[in-house]
Amino acid sequence: MIWNDEFETLPREALASLQLKRLQHTLERVYARVPFYRQAFDQAGVRPEQIKRLEDLQRLPFTLKQDMRDNYPYGLFAVPLEQIVRLHASSGTTGKPTVVGYTRRDIDNWSELMARSFAAAGVARGDIIHNAYGYGLFTGGLGAHYGAEKLGAAVIPMSGGNTKKQIMIMQDFGSTVITCTPSYSLYLAEAAAEEGLDIRSFALRVGILGAEPWSESIRQEIEQKLNIKAIDIYGLSEILGPGVAIECIEAQNGLHFWEDHFIAEIIDPQSGEVVADGDEGELVITTITKEGIPMIRYRTRDITRLISEPCICGRSHRRLQRMSGRSDDMLIIRGVNVFPSQIESVLMQVEGVEPHYQLVVDREDNLDTLEVQVEVTEDIFSDEVRVLQELSERIRREIKSLLNITCKVRLVEPKTITRSEGKAKRVIDLRKM
Amino acid sequence: MTVQQISVFIENRRGRLAEATQALGMAGINIRALSLAETSDFGILRLIVDRPDQAKQVFAEQGFTVDKTDVVAVQVPDRPMGLAHILQILDEARIAVEYLYAFIERCGENAIIIFRFDDSRQAIASLQDRGVKVLAAEAVYGM
Numbered sequence: 001m002i003w004n005d006e007f008e009t010l011p012r013e014a015l016a017s018l019q020l021k022r023l024q025h026t027l028e029r030v031y032a033r034v035p036f037y038r039q040a041f042d043q044a045g046v047r048p049e050q051i052k053r054l055e056d057l058q059r060l061p062f063t064l065k066q067d068m069r070d071n072y073p074y075g076l077f078a079v080p081l082e083q084i085v086r087l088h089a090s091s092g093t094t095g096k097p098t099v100v101g102y103t104r105r106d107i108d109n110w111s112e113l114m115a116r117s118f119a120a121a122g123v124a125r126g127d128i129i130h131n132a133y134g135y136g137l138f139t140g141g142l143g144a145h146y147g148a149e150k151l152g153a154a155v156i157p158m159s160g161g162n163t164k165k166q167i168m169i170m171q172d173f174g175s176t177v178i179t180c181t182p183s184y185s186l187y188l189a190e191a192a193a194e195e196g197l198d199i200r201s202f203a204l205r206v207g208i209l210g211a212e213p214w215s216e217s218i219r220q221e222i223e224q225k226l227n228i229k230a231i232d233i234y235g236l237s238e239i240l241g242p243g244v245a246i247e248c249i250e251a252q253n254g255l256h257f258w259e260d261h262f263i264a265e266i267i268d269p270q271s272g273e274v275v276a277d278g279d280e281g282e283l284v285i286t287t288i289t290k291e292g293i294p295m296i297r298y299r300t301r302d303i304t305r306l307i308s309e310p311c312i313c314g315r316s317h318r319r320l321q322r323m324s325g326r327s328d329d330m331l332i333i334r335g336v337n338v339f340p341s342q343i344e345s346v347l348m349q350v351e352g353v354e355p356h357y358q359l360v361v362d363r364e365d366n367l368d369t370l371e372v373q374v375e376v377t378e379d380i381f382s383d384e385v386r387v388l389q390e391l392s393e394r395i396r397r398e399i400k401s402l403l404n405i406t407c408k409v410r411l412v413e414p415k416t417i418t419r420s421e422g423k424a425k426r427v428i429d430l431r432k433m
Numbered sequence: 434m435t436v437q438q439i440s441v442f443i444e445n446r447r448g449r450l451a452e453a454t455q456a457l458g459m460a461g462i463n464i465r466a467l468s469l470a471e472t473s474d475f476g477i478l479r480l481i482v483d484r485p486d487q488a489k490q491v492f493a494e495q496g497f498t499v500d501k502t503d504v505v506a507v508q509v510p511d512r513p514m515g516l517a518h519i520l521q522i523l524d525e526a527r528i529a530v531e532y533l534y535a536f537i538e539r540c541g542e543n544a545i546i547i548f549r550f551d552d553s554r555q556a557i558a559s560l561q562d563r564g565v566k567v568l569a570a571e572a573v574y575g576m
Contacts, residue, residue, distance in 0.1 A: 376475075377498060382477075383440035383502045384549075388472075411475050412475075
C-alpha cells in the first residue's frame with residue numbers, strides 16, 4: 001500500500017523541482033544559522049544563491065562524522081534549542097557521541113517517513129507491530145514507534161533484550177510485524193525453538209529488519225525460519241534514524257529512498273567525485289526538509305548504487321541497492337557501530353598493553369561475536385596465570401563499559417598478528433553476509 | 434638463596450610447546466624441572482635450567498615473551514608427610530604460596546620442590562628457622 005500517494009508517486013520532473021526548491025531553502029538556512037556551514041561554503045567559494053540546479057550541489061564540501069564530533073553537542077543545530085523537542089545520540093563511541101536534535105516538524109516528518117516505510121513493507125492499520133529496536137538514545141526504537149502510531153497500527157514497545165519475554169509477548173499478543181536487526185530475528189527463531197515453540201506458526205507475517213548489513217541468503221533463511229516476508233530498511237541517526245529508505249514488499253529489490261526529503265549522491269570514496277549514473281560508490285545524503293540539524297552532503301560511508309529503473313510498486317522514488325559494505329573500517333556488531341580505533345584507544349588505556357591487536361568478528365548461533373586478540377609483551381607478561389587472567393578480564397570490562405560491546409579477550413604471543421605491508425591487518429571478519 | 438626460573442608465554446597452538454623446548458635443546462641448555470600452567474587460551478611454561486640467562490636470550494631471540502623470576506628450591510624428604518610438613522611451616526608463618534612444582538632428585542633420598550612466593554626472603558628465613566634445607570641456585574642448576 002502507498003501511504004502518501006501524492007508524494008510517493010510524484011513524477012520525476014516534479015520531484016526534481018521540489019528537491020531543488022527545498023535544497024535552496026535548506027542551504028540559505030544553514031548558511032545564515034550554522035557557522036560551520038557558512039565557513040565551509042565560504043572556503044569552497046560557493047554561496048547558496050549560486051546553487052541553481054541540483055548538480056550544483058557537487059560544488060559544496062562534504063560533511064563528515066568527525067565534523068559532528070568537532071561541533072559537539074549542538075554546534076550544527078540550525079534552530080535555537082527551545083525549538084528542539086527531542087535529542088538522540090549515536091551508539092558506540094569512546095569519546096563524545098554524535099548528537100542529533102529534532103524540532104516538532106522533524107518528528108512529524110520522521111513519523112511520516114516511517115509510516116510510509118511500514119506501508120511500503122505491507123504493514124497497515126490493524127497490524128500489531130512488535131518493536132524490538134532499542135528505545136533510548138539510539139534512534140531505532142522511537143523512530144519505528146512514532147511511525148507505527150502515525151500509521152495507525154498497534155505498537156508493542158518491546159525494545160531489545162529479554163528474549164524469552166519477547167517470544168511470550170509475540171505469541172500471546174499475536175504480533176504480526178517484527179522490527180529488529182536481521183540477526184536478532186534469527187536468534188528469536190532459535191530461542192523459540194528451544195522453548196519448544198514453532199515461531200513459524202505465530203501470527204508474524206512481516207519483518208522490518210535493519211541497522212546492520214545482511215545478504216540475500218540471510219533473507220531467505222529468515223523468511224524460511226520465521227515464515228515471514230523480510231524487508232530491508234535503511235537509516236542512520238545523522239540523517240534521520242530509521243526510515244531513510246526501505247524495500248517495497250512488491251519487489252523486495254532495492255530500497256526506495258525518500259527523495260522528497262533527501263538528496264542522494266553516489267561518489268567515488270577516494271576522489272570524492274560523483275560516479276556515473278547507476279555505478280557503485282559511497283552514498284552521500286543531503287537533507288532538504290530537516291530543521292533541527294540539516295546535513296549537507298553527509299558521507300555515510302555506506303557502499304551502494306542508485307537504481308533509476310521504475311519499480312513495479314508505482315513509487316517514483318529511486319532505489320538504493322542493498323548496502324554492500326563500507327568505505328571505512330567501521331564494523332557493525334550486533335547493531336552497534338564500532339571502529340577498530342575505538343578498541344585501540346581502550347587498549348591504550350590499559351597499562352603495558354601495546355597497540356598490537358586484532359579483532360576477529362564471527363557469527364555464532366546468529367549472533368555476532370567479537371574476539372579481541374591482544375599481544376602479550378614482556379611489560380604485561382607474568383609467570384602467574386591469575387595476573388594474566390585479570391588483565392584480560394580488565395580489558396573485557398573496559399570495552400564493555402566504554403563501547404557497550406561484549407567481547408572475548410584472547411591473549412596471544414607477540415608478532416603472531418599478521419603485519420601486512422607495514423599496515424597491520426586489524427580486522428578479520430568471518431561472518432558470512 | 435633464590436633460584437632463577439624462566440617463564441615463557443605459550444599460545445594454545447599446535448606444536449608451540451615443542452618449538453619452545455626445541456629452541457632450548459638446540460642451544461644445548463638442559464632442563465632441570467618444569468611445569469606448565471594452562472588455561473583454555475594460553476599456557477605459561479616455567480622452567481629451571483642449567484643456564485637461565487642464556488635460556489632467556491634463546492627464547493627472546495625466537496620471539497617468545499619470556500620473563501625471569503626468583504623462586505625457592507626446597508629439599509623435602511622423599512617420604513609421606515614430607516611436603517605436608519613444609520606447607521605447615523609456611524602456613525604457620527602466614528606465607529602465601531603462589532604455586533609450586535616438584536622434581537625428584539635422581540638416586541637420592543630427597544625430592545626438590547620449587548616454590549613461588551610473594552616474598553621469597555621471608556619464606557626462606559621461616560623455612561631455615563625450622564631446619565628445612567633451602568638449596569643454593571648453583572646446586573640446582575648443576576643437578
